[in-house]
């Protein structure tokens with residue numbers, strides 16, 4: 001975008017991982033039979049009264065604290081009125097004028113550069129139900145089914161300031177936000193199950209201008225890839241409209257994944273009037289500062305702090321540290337194995353290699369097993385290649401690494417007395433090649449080392465074999 005600056009803001013909905021819903025005691029588990037987790041309260045039947053789930057407030061505050069927000073001891077609920085079949089009460093309970101948290105921020109890396117995005121506010125609200133269309137979309141469907149299991153699950157809506165400037169930056173922000181939510185344990189943030197959803201606002205302004213352009217809201221961004229692609233598409237579309245002397249319409253657009261483009265949904269004039277007013281059935285929240293202190297004390301080490309600690313205290317590269325930060329289970333193992341006096345980089349390399357693939361299929365090994373295996377390599381009992389073999393049987397057998405080594409007779413043979421006869425045999429079997437090597441074709445050394453390795457089923461120490469070969473051939 002040569003002539004324009006791009007301005008992006010995000011609104012993220014995060015479903016909170018509470019056992020029961022926000023305002024009633026219905027279960028929240030995903031995948032239950034349709035309409036099996038509903039009650040008169042979340043169905044909005046007349047005469048029912050909501051009751052606030054304390055855990056949802058705790059999780060909302062915890063998210064705010066992890067994002068450096070100001071937590072408001074006083075906050076209030078409002079009714080947002082609109083008519084749609086996924087909303088049984090015909091209003092959503094949310095926080096409008098007095099949200100739970102304001103003024104936070106999130107820091108994250110984009111290509112090794114640290115960025116900071118301001119969080120304007122975080123508020124609590126309830127989830128709507130889910131419509132299941134008979135066709136591909138509501139427009140080409142004969143009928144739609146409605147499932148209210150999701151209605152009333154607690155959500156937080158996180159709103160950023162419009163200070164994101166590239167589609168890729170938006171994606172990396174969202175990835176870091178998701179990681180943070182997982183670290184603090186308030187949500188499982190599965191985009192494919194809808195427990196993390198994102199809408200994006202994007203506008204363009206002439207380069208360097210301080211006046212914001214007309215913004216377009218993009219909905220239906222169901223993956224990180226969709227977010228980045230939709231923003232790239234919209235950035236290009238708006239710059240073409242503006243470069244052609246046109247005007248960008250203020251509207252909501254939806255992202256069509258298959259077509260790879262955004263489509264107009266409704267313009268500003270069609271925006272509903274929500275007639276928001278204070279919720280009469282719920283008292284305002286008045287949080288005890290001591291309670292908030294306790295929540296703050298329970299915020300664990302966050303991803304960025306962990307990344308810095310891994311780089312600083314363990315000397316890991318950004319690449320290695322990022323791997324561990326992104327996969328907390330691997331990181332936990334790293335800390336446990338590293339404690340046992342093994343080289344930090346050896347431990348990460350091991351975890352990132354074949355181990356990662358096997359652990360994802362079959363579950364993790366204990367730190368004890370891993371350190372035993374790495375120690376066997378470290379002390380030279382087995383080679384790297386043999387370690388791979390031991391590793392794959394570790395996942396299936398109940399034996400320890402040492403037991404597997406013994407059982408299979410795996411060990412590095414570096415005793416010249418055992419290797420020399422094998423070497424002589426290999427040389428005797430290849431007289432032509434021996435002559436060529438002696439005539440100066442030294443790359444044949446690796447051929448002979450390979451032959452000796454084969455003859456010893458990979459047990460020979462290749463360095464020792466190389467040395468012995470040189471002795472034997474007088475070079």
Ligand SMILES: [Zn+2]
Nearest residue numbers: 024026039042
């Ligand atoms: Zn209910």
